Amino acid sequence: MKIFEPERGESLRMYSLRVLRENIITTEFEPGVMLYEKEIATALNVSRSPVREALAELSQFQLIEILPQRGSRVALIDMDLVNEAVFFRTTMEVAIVKLTCTMASEKDLSDLEEILKLQEFYLQNFSKDKFMELDNQFHYSLFKICNKLQCYNMVSKMGAHFDRIRNLSLHVVKDLKLVQDHRDIFHAIKDRDPKKAEEMIRKHLSRIQLDEKEIRKTYPQYFKN
Amino acid sequence: MKIFEPERGESLRMYSLRVLRENIITTEFEPGVMLYEKEIATALNVSRSPVREALAELSQFQLIEILPQRGSRVALIDMDLVNEAVFFRTTMEVAIVKLTCTMASEKDLSDLEEILKLQEFYLQNFSKDKFMELDNQFHYSLFKICNKLQCYNMVSKMGAHFDRIRNLSLHVVKDLKLVQDHRDIFHAIKDRDPKKAEEMIRKHLSRIQLDEKEIRKTYPQYFKN
DNA sequence: GTCAACTAGTATACTAGTATAATAATTTTA
DNA sequence: TAAAATTATTATACTAGTATACTAGTTGAC
Structure with missing residues (x-):
């Protein structure tokens, strides 16, 4: 996982979103792999909520598939x-x-x-x-x-x-x-x-x-x- | 504010989103008025997070304007x-x-x-x-x-x-x-x-x-x- | 052997509490 | 008096803990 620094004035939610999107479109996160809020939150040194919100936003455009109570999967290339x-x-x-x-x-x-x-x-x-x-x-x-x-x-x-x-x-x-x-x-x-x-x-x-x-x-x- | 019951199997996030959207497009929430997570959460009998996430989603399409640390405003008709x-x-x-x-x-x-x-x-x-x-x-x-x-x-x-x-x-x-x-x-x-x-x-x-x-x-x- | 019921494990969905930041009110100062 | 500085207020942004629900694995009935 590629990690950047949060930019000045950037909310943690936006920061998480930026990092996740970048990792997805570069296939640093391979299509199909599971992502876990907790892991990502730890890696980015933020709590689970901003990550959760970022995942929710990505799922709107089907870049992430949310499996309720189970985790999130990076969408396969469709x-x-x-x-x-x-x-x-x-x-x-x-x-x-x-x-x-x-x-x-x-x-x-x-x-x-x-x-x-x-x-x-x-x-x-x-x-x-x-x-x-x-x-x-x-x-x-x-x-x-x-x-x-x-x-x-x-x-x-x-x-x-x-x-x-x-x-x-x-x-x-x-x-x-x-x-x-x-x-x-x-x-x-x-x-x-x-x-x-x-x-x-x-x-x-x-x-x-x-x-x-x-x-x-x-x-x-x-x-x- | 018009309040419906959550549907069976509906997440509280989706429930909040549905109620908010309906109140906005019927102008039950008048354009320009402030909305507060806490108030809505209380009215719907849920906690602030599902409401917060619903507001975030609505702001994506400019139905809600989020004023950081101050509240959310129902977008004026533009x-x-x-x-x-x-x-x-x-x-x-x-x-x-x-x-x-x-x-x-x-x-x-x-x-x-x-x-x-x-x-x-x-x-x-x-x-x-x-x-x-x-x-x-x-x-x-x-x-x-x-x-x-x-x-x-x-x-x-x-x-x-x-x-x-x-x-x-x-x-x-x-x-x-x-x-x-x-x-x-x-x-x-x-x-x-x-x-x-x-x-x-x-x-x-x-x-x-x-x-x-x-x-x-x-x-x-x-x-x- | 097969299938359903049950249980354990795990990650989220949600709740609730705290830190932070924006605004308003107040005081200070020139 | 008016502008600047300070303080108070308040609602979110974020953290962290708990309840819930999904999955898989095991047990037991047939």
Whole structure:
């Protein structure tokens, strides 16, 4: 189990949640293993309640399966659920990017371009963390422009399912392509061209590459069915 | 505060959640009022923890605002959020109903028709509760057919925002129209006609009638902005 | 041998008490 | 007098202990 320090001002509940989620999506906690409140609480040096609450939150999105009075199990990888998460994200982002074409102000456009430029900078400077942060920020901005942040939250939370299997994947998409996609999406929005924007965001999201077959061969016990 | 009995086999956490949600969406708990763990726990004859966990869950979807160390406030009606909920539901249901056109089996179609017939029966027999239950069941079935139940869960949870303001609305849609809409949607699915299905579900969902102006006049203090 | 009833073991679900932090009330100070 | 500092109040955030319920293993009836 990977343990971080609690951040300043962070509640123990949020701290527990952050640690658990991170351990799950990196498969540091292997799919299917049992987790016990007490053990985790001891490891994090907190009491059982914050851990319990964090587990309850994760179970809402089926990352954790709570067996009443018995313990919690890290959910097995359920490809139906992974596909549902992809469907969910695609459906929402397509709708959002179309809306963006009509709702984006000049300021919004220049903010987006700023993110793109920064991303290109960090791409050349091989700062993977910063690059990924900006990637998320680009998508976040699209929802923000349309005033649909609650939708963004849900997309993020469901995303954990494909984030987890993506971390096991062998073939990763070249970052260069992702930035180019963002540029294409940006230009479609700038041109107020919803058809093109939809096409581009679909192309972008279809790069979520999940090497299911290979992963199944190596870790068959990780899968639900 | 309206209090029900806990159902057999229901955890106290779920019980608290059910009671709180019901009181919020019926505006029995008025938008903006403070809620205190202790008071609610006493009223429900449970301890603070199950109530605390229920409040935490409701805060996830912004029905409750938690003020750290000070208490919880029933969220004011936020029309941006209500509109986001409508957008969210429409976006998802349009995508789902299109999928249904290709994915529904003969069995699925006959199950849907069964629901329609029951609904028509209860419409004539003026059983409002049963009617609404079947209304929900119809929409649930569409998600179920496509194997997208997690999406359904999210749509339901966000739906609380418009359910609440709808309960304050004066003009209610005639049930007869809703059943006819369901029939139209059903036929579009049966004909495997996604265009028509989209058109019909949009028409159906656009009936969500929110008399914002009149409600604002009577209860200006209920609104966020 | 099989199945049901019973028992032991264990981890949660819930209860209750304490520490902490946010706010309000009060006092101090300039 | 008004702003700053202090104190009091209060409700949560967290801790820790107990009751409950689930599982597995054993016993016993047939």
